[in-house]
Amino acid sequence: MSLKHGLLGLLNYGSMTGYELDKAFKASLSFFWQAKTSQVYRELDAMERRGWLTSERIMQTEKPNKRVYTITDSGKEELACWLSLPEADIADAMRVKSAFLIRVFFAGETNIEQSLDMLRAYRDKCLESRKSLRAAHTASEEYGAVVGDKRKAAFWELSILYGEAFYDASLDWAEKAITILEDRGL
Structure with missing residues (x-):
């Protein structure tokens, strides 16, 4: 787009x-x-x-x-x-271009607390962003009512659903990454 x-x-x-x-x-x-x-x-x-x-x-x-x-x-x-x-x-859409993931890849060059802080900050940002999608649902309903086309509004909801799945997967990954680093006591 x-x-x-x-x-x-x-x-x-x-x-x-x-x-x-x-x-x-x-x-x-x-x-x-x-x-x-x-x-x-x-x-x-x-x-x-x-x-x-x-x-x-x-x-x-x-x-x-x-x-x-x-x-x-x-x-x-x-x-x-x-x-x-x-x-x-x-x-x-299938490609990932993320400076953050490059930092994760090379985080072994930093101390464990710095890496954990980075992962926790990422997790917190994902939680915040996931919550913000509630506003997207509201906006979708409001604009759907203005446009008066349920078909178009359904596609807006599909986009929001993708966003929710993205943040859910990101949160799951962040939790697993934090647990791995904490459990291994690196």
């Missing part, structure tokens, strides 16, 4: 402000793709220059002015084209 396709996908459900898009992205897609707010706005500007979306400035008196973005037919074509690409990214 790329940020632009995630944003196009969200806009395909309806027009939104940049703030709403950023919030929706973080509530629904941030497990799979992280983006800073500044990146979201930069990408929106680039997509508007490509003709994939339009924006309208809304003047407000008691609040700051806002821009509302709407996907264009060209943007819908780009999204459909990206969604219909061959399964090349399935192989990418």
